[in-house]
Amino acid sequence: MQDLLKPDFGVSLLTVINFLLLVCLLKRFVWKPLIAALERREEQIEQDKQQARQARESAEQLKAELDDKLAQIEKEAAKQMAQAVQLGAAQRDEILAHAKEQAARLIAQAQAQAAAEKDAAMAQVRDDIVRTAVLAAQQVVARQLDEASARKTVEHVLEEIAK
Secondary structure, three states, X not given: OXXXXXXXXXXXXXXXXXXXXXXXXHHHHHHHHHHHHHHHHHHHHHHHHHHHHHHHHHHHHHHHHHHHHHHHHHHHHHHHHHHHHHHHHHHHHHHHHHHHHXXXXXXXXXXXXXXXXHHHHHHHHHHHHHHHHHHHHHHHHHOOOOHHHHHHHHHHHHHHHHO
C-alpha cells in the first residue's frame, strides 16, 4: 500500500503525454469541427434574426398598405352609400310626383265624370220639365182656357223649374 502513495515519474510522464496527445486529438478532430459547427450555428442564428427583421418590416409595410386599402374601401363604401341614398331620394321624389300626377288625373276624370253626370241629370230634368209643361199645356187646352191664362200657367211652371 505504501507503493501507491509514492510518485512514479514514468507513470506520471506517460499520463502527461497521454493527456497532451488527447488534447491534440481533441483539438484536431473534435474542437475544430465543434467550433466550426458552433460558428455555422451562430451564422444561421444571425441570418434567421435578419430574416425575421425583414419579415417583420415586410409585415408592417403590408399592414400599412392593407390599412390604407381598408380606409380607401371604407371611403368608397361611404361614397356609394351616399349615392344610393341620393338615388333612393330621387326615386322616391319621382314616384311621389308620378303618384300626385295620377291622383290629379283621377280627380280631374272624376270631376269631368261628375260634371257629365250632372249635365245628363240636368238634361233629364229638363226633359221631364218639358214633358210636364207639355202635359200641363195639354190639360190647359183641354179645359179650353184662353191664351193668356195658358201662357201664365206655362210661365209659372217654367219659373218653378228654374228654381
